[in-house]
Amino acid sequence: MALKRQHLIDPEVCIRCNTCEETCPIDAVTHNEDNYVVDPDICNYCMDCISPCPTGAIDSWRMVKAAYGIEEQFEWDELPEEAEYTDEELAEASGDAANDAGGVRSGSDPDEVDEILQRARAGQGGKAVPPPSAAHPYINVYTRDAPAVARVVGNYRITESQAGSDIHHVVLDFGSQAFPVLEGQSIGIIPPGEDARGRPHHVRLYSVASPRDGERPNHNNVALTVKREITEADGQRFPGVASNYICDLQKGDEVKVTGPFGNTFLMPNHPEANIIMVCTGTGSAPFRAMTERRRRRMADAPGKLMLFFGARTPQELPYFGPLRKLPERFIDINLAFSRVPEQPREYVQDRMRLRSTDVAALLPDENTYLYICGLKGMEDGVKEALEAICSEHGLDWTVLASTMRESGRFHVETY
């Protein structure tokens, strides 16, 4: 029998305040004198009850073959033990990776989103877990069937006009709709209309470039860093559907947004955390968000920020100006440019090798978190650099990578 994830309430933690029963839009929560319970026949995992619960009792889950009925739950003094299942059973059950984390909503979207995320994370060599001090992510709050509608409040080009790549900084405002998103998470944008075969367009994921409290502090908005994609083949130009749609948006336009997505590529919140960020081009988006979060909330944190950022030229490096204004004691910035006339080509991995001693000193520290984000093409070079840096300093990158990954300290998203 297939496994199912059942939503339960921990009777040892619950204080019977009735908030969940009051909140549930479809009356799936009920109670007797002792316990509040979720009716497995009614609950549709909409997650409306999760954040209002004052105790966290509501955020309880068990993988089950047969759901516990409400009569059985009424009698509980504590939650039943978690049963053990084989990997096959679990794999079958986790149709979407998103369901692994607490506070998730099921729906029709995750499969397509999951596919994208799986591909993006292939380079990390295994399943990642979030940093232990990361904030609790909400995922899939808005779906293709029920998207959030955001309004464009800003859209401008951030690469110089003569530069080859056209990268835009786009700010979307969610108005009165709650859109809880964390640094490192992505949002989905569905271009309007249909493709050549008359089907709705695929969702595209964009990592948010603003911290959780908004592009402007305490505003319900997010920033995206979007590169206009144009592929050329057989002498013809094929503009990317979504990126061109976004780059052409006007102030005031409405955009359908799904998500947020992603529950592992998140930043550690403790001030001692060192964060090493390696990126190219628009892969800088999550790191702009993380850096800004640190700057706003703990500019004097003891943990180090180290950034390796590559682009073809300074003119094409998004946020080049603002980056240079950040003080050295706050962030250690290493830029690599591969197409500056009359200069040798330099890539992020070259910069990393130059800082070998410093990187090697940080990597084994259990407070160090390593993130790689950008084009797929950068992965091999960065991996080789890490291997070289490690072996120079008596470390084994292969071993270290899995240790770091398993403790939420190594994350890759490349496209």
Next chain:
Amino acid sequence: MQQINYDELIPNNVNLSGDRRLQRALEKWHPGYIDWWMSMGPDGFQASQVYLRTAVSVDPKGWANFGFVKMPDYRWGIFLAPAEEGRTVGFGRHKGEPAWQEVPGEYRAPLRRLISIQGDTEPASVEQQRHLGKTAPSLYDMRNLFQVNVEEGRHLWAMVYLLHAYFGRDGREEAEALLQRRSGDEDKPRVLGAFNEDTPHWLAFFMFTFFTDRDGKFQLESLAQSGFDPLSRTCRFMLTEEAHHMFVGESGVMRVVQRTVDAMNEAGITDPHDVNRIREMGVIDLPTIQKYMNFHFSVSADLFGSEMSTNAANAYTMGLKGRYKEEKIDDDHQLHDSVYPVLKLVDGEFRWVEEPALNALNARLRDDYVKDCAAGVKRWNKVIEKAGIEFTLEIPHIAFNRQMGQFSDVHATPKGDILDDAAWEQRKDEWLPSSDDETYVHSLMKAVTEPGEYAGWIAAPKVAIDSKPGDFEFVRIAS
């Protein structure tokens, strides 16, 4: 004068920026509120970064946003639960009429009074608890205290909004008076007795949030029934926050009990009355916990007023204040001929006497309250039972230690035996915290400020707030 963007400063769903009259009123009141918070709010922690929950909208996903904030910068919002279309008055003389969006002229005075009394309790508890931060048993508990404090502050805002928006000049004066009274002040005390009592230490704080804040829950529940729709909607939203306060109390006492029984088992002590040996371990013995329960329960029961009350009957008939879960009660919702059993002392004996239900509304609300308290106490007893200790915590008899209502002039034991004055004086320390008990509990109150560490008299919580790990630095004290 500096222009303040109120929509930014005060998250709200009452179109604050579109109502100039209301804005002007709040502009006047806001500086006084901040002054009050700085002088009467948590002492010594106004500059600390606290991991707090802020409501930014009323839908389930918007009202619990967590992040670090300095308390004076907390965004005290004004929120009404979403309007129910076609809502009607649910009880009393106007039952079935459309709910009022404005104050009915003839009910102006009683409504204002109900709102002022509710409003007065909110800042009072902040004042009562202002010194507790300095002896917090952990950063987690300190954060919970401050969360309770800022939300009480928000509840004051909520009541002041109603006074400003619907009661004109009188309302503004009442709102001003809410900032002038002070808990425990001889000249200008808070309105209700329990809110002038000191909250001297954390055991008292947990008992207060369990018993006294629960009175708040029941008052809000009955005001949420009000035919005056803005009051109903305000209270419904406040209730979602009030739940957190109940949680702090229920889980707080439970963790104290847990630590005590764990320590007893570690030391092999089976007799819960072996007080000296138990106290030598630096934990609070169960009989002392029982005494604090007795005290806080009886003081909180007084908040329900006289069992028989014409004021309550009038408020009900006028459609201003209903019963707990009015909509789930199956009767005429007017109480023309119905009766309600009220416990009374008749010829020296406790007897249930049938009284007109309309006059017994306070008694009924208090009975509902007692049932709700009992459910929490049952959880505490499960902890004791699980540890294999023979002891049961009990809610005292309703006649025990009362200052209000029909039992205010008799003395009774927690079991409900009547005593004369001399016997009461002689024995009351058996049931209420004595000065020795107070001294002992006070001696335990030492601040623990290392993330993830807890004072020796209280267990760590089973889950921390917002799915955070237990060693999360919930308060950054010196930032």
